[in-house]
Amino acid sequence: MEENTRSKQDLLLDVQNVSVVYDSADGEVYAVNDVSFTLRRGEILGLAGESGSGKSTLAYAIARLLRPPARVTGGRVLYYPRARAGENGNGRTDLPASGVDIFAFDKKELRAFRWSELAVVFQSAMNALNPVATFEAQMVDVMRAHRPEMSKEQQRARLVELARLVGIAPERLKSYPHELSGGMRQRAVIAIALALSPEIIIMDEPTTALDVVIQRDILTELMRLRRQLGFAVIFITHDLSLLLEVADEIIIMYAGRMVEKAGRKALYRHPLHPYTDGLLHSFPTLEGPLVRMSGIPGTPPDLREVPPGCVFHPRCSKAWERCLRERPILTSPPNVGIEDVAERRVACHLYGTDSRREQEPALSGQGGEV
């Protein structure tokens, strides 16, 4: 990513201080805490974290898909639509050219926004498709609901185009979901998401249920489609190794908080947060020397009673006295000779500018060879 592509024009989504709680019988569960980030046009942004890290909740909040007991308690999400009247001949929605707050949308605006501007690919393609409707019927459904002005012929032409786009033979359009393999179903779901050429696609573990070879096919396809159509993707997964291949930028979530944000290369070469470092050393590799790895000790915290100070400190081997009492905030790390430092954010006291631990320089032992 060159600097000049980061201009203001490219800004697509500006997520500001979003918090989400789940109301439960024994108190509020703080699922997402004060998360901010931006998404640029055509960017693939990875959201990585374990179950319970809040990555899906955050994405669903952006799509306004949360229902009680989940509740957005703060923040806003500004969406910057492209001025694209009359594009493709199908009348676009009349969203203003400056940023609009997705959280402030009324029902009608939300309807115009969803699917046309933002589509979601859910985790399990098996469950996301209607088992008693053909693939074709489900595609037509989307178009009828959002593009009522399209004629039957136009719909049909678009259907065939979409199927080709994702690598499904047009004769398979008449198939029911159970007649398609897992990989085909995932392609079908992606085709439906692409139906109205959205600007943003949220993908929630899109390949987790698939075999590696098929996963590779789908990812390659996704990268090709992104290049061809220019949509942006929020890619949610617990598999960091996958994001290191596909994402432009990666956000690491832990216990509902953003703990680190970096470009994929920088994240891989110089992880700053000890949790990121632990995650990077949690999966065996195919190459390199065979080493005994230790992973991350302990388990993620119960979100009803998160530890004081840094939420990660009970599992952190580098925790010191300050981590136990003071919650670190997400800031730029000091410039210590790592790449892309201006774009990076980390929430860790090891990188506090004022009170870094004197005995240990902040960057000693990065890369995990401690």
Place this chain on the structure above:
Amino acid sequence: MSKQQEMARSQDLLALRTGQPVLAARDLRKDFPLHPVSLGGGKRVVQAVENASLALYAGQVTALVGESGSGKTTVARILAGMHAPTRGEINFEGKAVNIKSAREMKRYLRKVQYIFQDPFSSLNSVHSVRHHLSRPLRLHGHAHGAREIEEQSLALLERVNLTPARQFLDKYPHQLSGGQRQRVSIARALAVQPVVLLADEPVSMLDVSIRLDILNLLLKLKEEEGLAFLFITHDIASARYFAEETQVMYAGQMVEGGPSDQVIRQPKHPYTRLLCSAAPDPERSARLAELGEAGEAPGVPERGEPPSLVNPPAGCRFHPRCPHAMEVCRQSFPARTDFGGGHWVRCFLYSQGEEASHR
């Protein structure tokens, strides 16, 4: 933060395996009837496994790698006595296994235990951890009386690092995390004091940061207690990490096997190559990124999906997807070609004896 201690491992399986295998299977075949009750004598079957052979040695791990539908779980279930093989034989400690009665089954299961993939469904949600552990202890006569059972249950929990053990004893599955549940199911298998553990994707349902913990626990059991392991996985990198030997299955056929490092880093069979190239590997993609191919996942030439096993392709079942398929591949399944050190492949590309003349 992670300890990087190199793991020494012999690259020669033959040197590693001088004694007798604990559990061995030869030429297993399993057909499942397609319609168990069919009128008109329809004899259509799913040919799930064909010609599968493997051997498990004390203190060593054999990994069975393949995609869903490759037959790897069927092989494990045959070894566990859950399915009878259509053909082929199983030997346990040198004696043929032939389970005919419930009593023989129990005697066999005392030695050979199975760990299931999904710890959310393999534990009974209405029973406590105590119940899950005391039952096998009592049934197999390893503990008598409430006190002895409790002592042994606590010891089991400590062996799988669920400490303080007493706190876990009266918990129910819903009070435990996925990793803790999988530890309980490992403890349950250990309660029987087996010599063989058949682990069917034991970590694939768990969070990434927990997986390594469980794999390391299994490594410890292998090293300290000399258990023989079958490790079923679709993750070829964890096979390299955990197993001395890796065998690759495709559509019910075993296509390649040998020392894990060799099979994974110098794969011979086109399918093994495909598997290895498809697996996510940050080291490799970082290298590609450095070469300026940012944003592009390494391409895979072959397309397509595994075949139906009701009417599988004749000969080598990989031939419809294989970029090197020849006429002979459609007619017969190749014999084994050995590369030394226990590394073998079943592929006509190598059957003339000369190694890898193609690139």
